[in-house]
Amino acid sequence: MRTHLCGDIRFGQIGETVSVCGWVGRRREHGEHLAFVDLRDHSGIVQCVINDDVDVRSEYVLRISGVVRERPEGTVNDSLPTGSIEIGDCEVQVLRVATPPPFPIDARADDVDENIRLQYRYLDLRRERMQKNLRTRSKVNAAVRSAMDEQGFVEVETPMLVPSTPEGAREFLVPSRKEPGSFYALPQSPQLFKQLLMVGGVDRYYQMARCLRDEDLRADRQYEFMQLDMEMSFVDQDDVLEAVSASVLAAAEAATGERPTPIEQITWHDAMDRFGTDKPDLRFGMELVELTDVFGDTEFKAFSGADAIKGIKVDGGAADYGRNQLDKMTDRAKGAGAKGLVWMKVTDEGFDSPVAKFLSDVEVGALKSAMAAETGDLVLIVADEWSTTCEVLGMLRNDIGRPPVHEGPYRYVWVVEFPLFVGRDKETGAPKSGHHPFTMPHPDDIDKFDTDPMAVRSIAYDLVLNGWELGSGSIRIHEPELQRKVFMALGISDEEAERKFGFFLNPFEYGAPPHGGFAFGLDRLVAILAGEENIREVIAYPKTQSGQDPMTNSPIPGDPKSLLELGLKVLPQVD
C-alpha cells in the first residue's frame, strides 16, 4: 500500500514517486486549487500539496501517491525533519473518513484532562509523545531480553492462576467454576515459582512477568505492572548485581542511545544517614549533616537527649521560604513523625530563628561551621530517634531539592545491606521481614539474632534510579536450620511455617541450590528513560487512580448467570 513512512522521506527521494499512508494532521487550504495537508503516521509528518478539490478533513485516513520534490525557496520548514521536501502531484485516496477528534492529536493534548485522554486512548496513542513512549518501552523490552539471553538466562513462563499466599500485598482473587467457593489468586510476583525453578535445575531463569497487586494506585503504581524477574543458582550477591546491571544498562543504552556510567553502591545505613531514604536521588546534594555532637551539651530542651540531630541546608533559601511555608514544612515534618522542625535563617550576625535565643554562641558557631552555612541560607534541623530524624529530613530534602524526572543525569545506585527486620508487629511485637522471610541474613550478623535482632543486616539489595525504586532482590536462605532461626525471630512457629510455607519450603528438602535473584519494574524504568513523571504515560491502557478504565468502563458488575455458575452472591454495600 505504501512505499515509505511519512517521516522517513528526505532529500534522497527527490524525483521519486512515492505512496504514503496516514492520518490528516493539520491542513492549510488556499481555495479550490491549493491545499497543504500534513499527513501523519508513527514516523512523523510529511507535507502533501494537493491541487484538486478533495474533501479532506482532520484525521481522515488517506493514501497519497505523488512525487517527492524540493520545497520552493523560502518555504522550507526547519522545525520538521521532512521540512525541506514535500509530496506534489498528489493523488488522494480516502481510506476512511473520520469524525473530528475530541482533542487535538498533538502536544496540546498534554494539557487535556487525563480522564478524556484515557477515554479516547486510541486517539491519544496516535500522538508523537505516546508513540515515542511505546517504542521506548519496546526497545527496553528487547534490550533486556537480549541481555538476559546473552548471559545464559532461560525465559520460563509461570502461571497466572496461582494459590493465594498469606503474606504480602493484597491479591486479586479469581473464582473457580469447578470448585465453587475456591479461588485462585493472580500473582503479585512469581516469587515461589522462580525459586522452585532453581530447585528444578534451571540455573538461570528470567521472565518479563506481569504482576498484579490490589493496592491503592499512585503515579508510579498500577494494579498490573511488568517486572524483569530473574533468579540464579550458585551465586553470591555480586553475581546477581552484575547480571542485573548488564541488563539495566543495556536497556538504558537502547532507550537513550547513551551508555550509562557503572552503577555505584551505597549501604542502606549510609543512604539513610546521608539522604534520609532507602531510595536516594543522587542528582542533587543537600545531604543530611550530622549535628548530634554539635549539641552534645546543649541547654535547648528540644535538642538535649535526642538520639540523633541532623540538618540540611537550603542554599540561599532564607528569602525563598516565608513563615507560612515554614509552618507548612513543620506540619509535614510532624505528620511524618517528628516532634518538630527547627528552621534557622543564616544572617551576618548569627541565626534568625524562633529558637536562636536558646543556643549558646559556641553552638551557633559550631552549627554554622558544620553546615558550612553562609548568610542567606536556610537550615532545617530535626532532633529525634535516628530513623525519624533521617526520614523526615530526607522527605524535606526531596520536597525542596528534587529536580523533575526529565532533568539531570541518570544516577543509578545499588542500595545494599538492608536490615533483615524492619519494624515490629503491632500485636505480637515480633520483628517483621524487611524484604521477605526467605532472605539470607548477613553472615557477620548471625550472632546478633538473640541480642539485637533489629541490627541484623541481610543480603538484600535495591536498585534505585534518580530516587525511584526500580526493584529489589536478595540471596535466599537454602538451608533449613537458618530458615528456622529466621522464622523463630519472626515469631513463626514450626507448625505455622509448615502451614503457611510448607508447599514452598518442603521441595527444598530435595536439594535446593544456593540461589538469589532480583526483580525490577519495567514500567518505572521506561518512564524515567522516557522522561515521564507517571507510569501511565508508558502504559498503553492504564487504569485511573480508582482502578477504572474510562475507555472500557471496567470494572463492570458481574453477570448474574456467571455469578450463579461460580457460586457467588454479591452482598449489598456496607458503609
Added chain:
RNA sequence: GGUCCCGUGGUGAAGUCAGGAGUUCACGCCGGCCUGUCAAGCCGGAGGUCGCGGGUUCAAAUCCCGUCGGGACCGCCA
C-alpha cells in the same frame, strides 16, 4: 481509611475570594473567500444542565452541606 488540589460549549483557560442576565479569550467544528502555507489568514455561524443533588438568598458558576469523577500525597505496596 486520611489530607490537599481540580471539575465552566468538543478542548484548554478566565470568571468563584468580594453573589446580580451563560459573560469572555484561545483552539477546534460548520459555511464563505483565498494558488506557497506550515498552530496559514480574513469574514460569518453553530455549540452550555457552569459534574450531580440539596440548602441559604429577591437573586448562586460564585456562599454552605452532601455526593460523583479526576489528580498528587500519607496509610498500604512481605
